[in-house]
Amino acid sequence: MAKGRVIIDTERCKGCELCRDACPPGVLALADELNSKGYYPVFLLDPEHDCTGCALCSTVCPDGCITVFRELSPKEMQSYAKAAA
Numbered sequence: 001m002a003k004g005r006v007i008i009d010t011e012r013c014k015g016c017e018l019c020r021d022a023c024p025p026g027v028l029a030l031a032d033e034l035n036s037k038g039y040y041p042v043f044l045l046d047p048e049h050d051c052t053g054c055a056l057c058s059t060v061c062p063d064g065c066i067t068v069f070r071e072l073s074p075k076e077m078q079s080y081a082k083a084a085a
């Protein structure tokens with residue numbers, strides 16, 4: 001299974017939770033402290049490293065607050081290396 005990580009711009013997050021509903025492994029949680037705009041932002045809560053980098057959270061976020069990183073498989077790395085050569 002692919003592994004991913006996300007970075008969330010918590011200052012821009014409005015806490016709408018659309019990303020939480022979209023996340024298959026359920027690794028997004030709501031913070032218990034408000035951001036400077038008065039919203040409870042989401043954060044990645046993933047101690048078991050279950051995020052797959054599927055990017056569904058980023059796709060549904062109406063404010064573009066989530067950046068997704070995903071590890072490449074060896075096959076994908078070969079493809080990129082060939083394309084870059």
Ligand code: SF4
Binds near residue numbers: 004027054056068
């Ligand atoms: S990239 Fe996929 S698995 Fe990772 S937090 Fe977003 S929706 Fe969840």
Ligand code: SF4
Binds near residue numbers: 014041
């Ligand atoms: S969808 Fe975007 S704005 Fe809504 S809670 Fe998630 S990161 Fe925040």
